[in-house]
Amino acid sequence: MEKNFTQFIEELIQQIGEKHVYTDEERRxxxxxxxxxxxYLPEAVVEPATTEQISKLMKLATKYKIAVIPRGTGTGLSGGALATNGGVILSFLKMNKIIEIDEVNMTARVQPGLINLHLHEALAEKGLYYPPDPASYDTSSIGGNIAEDAGGPHCYKYGTTRDYILGMEVVLPNGEIIRTGVKTRKGVVGYDLNNLIISSEGTLGIVTEAVLRLIPLPQNIMTMLVFFPNIENVIASMTGFSKNRIVPGTMEFMDKACVDLLRGRIQFTIPDETQVLMIIELDGESSEIEKQMETAGEICFENEAFDVFLADSSHKRQGLWDVRRSFREIIKETVKYKRAEDVVVPISKIPELLAGNYAIAEKYDFVSYNYGHLGDGNVHANMTNMVKNDDVIRRGHHAFKEVFELTLNLGGTISGEHGIGITKKPYLGMELSEESIRIQKEIKKIFDPLNILNPGKIFD
Ligand SMILES: Cc1cc2nc3c(=O)[nH]c(=O)nc-3n(C[C@H](O)[C@H](O)[C@H](O)COP(=O)(O)OP(=O)(O)OC[C@H]3O[C@@H](n4cnc5c(N)ncnc54)[C@H](O)[C@@H]3O)c2cc1C
Structure with missing residues (x-):
């Protein structure tokens, strides 16, 4: 350990106590x-229990110019929580509590290390609901969800994390503690620092507490599986839903390559000719959604669906979602090389995006798997190969550059929820103009003039 770093650690232990600071290899x-x-191996790990300890950490990091990398539970898919430049990992393992659930004002005050699923479970007991539910919701933290503005299957109807964060307590890189946003349902005082911190990938401030907006838990949920001959019929069905004032809680999809992997893993028989599978979920008042489900099914059949199945037991529904939520791992198990990006296009352009992805995959000798949050136009585009070597990795880079070009030409964006981190840094300039990047770098400098908070993420 360098002398500067050793002094920093010694002083940190004096100020916040040795049970919060680790330098042993195992913990790192x-x-x-x-x-x-x-x-990337960090030089140390800090697991504070209070905001004040985080403030002290940042004051010392400022004094010694040490990099600090906030880390939730490390499920991020763009490298945001990695200690790419050494430094200290700041873990929220000991700050994982629900501080308060306010049933009158329908808000919850939580610590950043709280696992999203634990919040869902606690709220359900009180008939309340926090909709953002990334597929990783059983492992990812609220702090990580805020830093990435996580989406999820239910964000089509309800919006992403951003829409549910009323206010936050934030420790700035210099150790000062500020509050952003409000604790009330509304508030427009000053610039919107709340929304600036949300999705800033832990580069502007450290979220140490959040006030979340809640809604009533839907009375009932019905889940339907539909098998289609092509993506165009899926889009036509979605248009049919909105014309009939049906707003599903979820509209997820999987393409043929994914469907073929799914066979035998779910308790439904998948028709052989299926090219696209859709998971549609309706939530609300029981009699109302039963009617809507019937209409939705009719619309799907009018648009040539092969079959429509109802997941008519909680067991079947759970089984379906377990498979959907672990689909990333399912693909990974079957190939040697897998790279995935989460592009978004207007829904009407999804057929063109998929056709383009298949053509790009063929050009670079990959198999393309596509699935995701169809209602949001958010496609998890995967390129896979049975071999992993430098050449395949290089081809993967070229292939995704073309996927991103296509996405942007279709009016989309290169990331809907996973962020830029380190993995998408090389492509940032494809979407943002030089002037936009310059302004964003200036904002980073205002918050973090010494570049000690999560340096090297989003931009260099
Ligand atoms: C199987 C799987 C499925 C997934 N599905 C989805 C999905 O459906 N939707 C989706 O949006 N994402 C999804 N993800 C990606 C990932 O789960 C999300 O980005 C999640 O929000 C990351 O949370 P985390 O706690 O793991 O954060 P980490 O990975 O630990 O960190 C992510 C970023 O947040 C920053 N950060 C963490 N905590 C704080 C804090 N308190 N203050 C400031 N910055 C902080 C870190 O510095 C880093 O930049 C999935 C990942 C996996 C592995």
């Missing part, structure tokens, strides 16, 4: 990964 290795394939 436990924090060397995230949801990407990259590995």
């Amino acid at each position: 290795e436990a924090y060397n990964f995230d949801g990407t394939d990259y590995r």
Whole structure:
């Protein structure tokens, strides 16, 4: 350890106590990964229990110019929580509580390390609901969800994390503690720092507490599986839903390559000719959604669906979602190389995006798997190969550059929810103008003039 770093650690231990500071190899290795394939060993790990301890950490990091990398539970898919430049991993393992659920004002005050699923469970007991539910909701943290503005299957109807964060307590890189946003349902005082911090990938401030907006838990949920001959019929069905004032809670899809992997893993028989599978979920008042489900099914059949199945037991529904939520791992198990990006296009352009992805995959000798949050136009585009070597990785880079070009030409964006981190840094300039990047770098400098908070993420 360098002398400067040793002094920093000694002083940190004096100020916040040795049970919050770790430099042993085992603990550092436990924090060397995230949801990407990259590995970076931090020089130390800090697991504070209070905001004040985080403030002290940042004041010392400022004094010694040490990099601090906030980390939720490390499920991020763009490398945001990796210690790419050494430094200290700041873990929220000991700050994972629900501080308060306010049933009158329909808000919850939570710590950043809280696992999203634990919040869902606690709220359900009180008939309340926090809709953002990334597919990783049983493992990812609210702090990580805020830093990435996580989406999820139910964000089509209800919006993303951003729409449910009323206010936050934030520790700035210099150690000062501020409050952003409000605790009320409305508030427009000053610039919107709340929304600036949300999705800033832990580069502007450290979220130490959040006030969340809640809604009533839907009375009932019905889930339907539909098998289609092509994506155009799926889009036509979606248009049919909105014309009939049906707003599903979820509209997820999987293309043929995914469907073929799914056979035998779910309790439904998939028709052989299926090219696209849709998971449609309606939530609300029981009699109302039963009627809507019937109409939705009719619309799907009018648009040439092969079959429509109702997941008519909670067991079947759970089984379906378990498979959907772990689909990333299911693909991974069957190939040697897998790279995925989460592009978004207007829904009407999805057929063109998929056709383009298949053509790009063929050009670079990949198999393309596409699935995701169809209602949001958010496609998890995967390129896979049975071999992994430098050449395949290089081809993957070229292939995704073309996928991003196509996405942008179709009026889309290169990331709907996974963020830029380190993995999409090389492509940032494809979407943002030089002037936009310059302004964003200036904002980073205002918050973090020494570049100590999560340096090297989003831009260099
Ligand atoms: C199987 C799987 C499925 C997934 N599905 C989805 C999905 O449906 N939708 C979706 O949006 N994402 C999805 N993801 C990606 C990932 O789960 C989300 O980005 C999630 O929000 C990350 O949370 P985390 O706690 O793991 O954060 P981490 O990976 O630990 O960190 C992510 C970023 O947040 C920053 N950060 C963490 N905590 C704080 C804090 N308190 N203050 C400031 N910055 C902080 C980190 O510095 C980093 O930049 C999926 C990932 C996996 C592995």
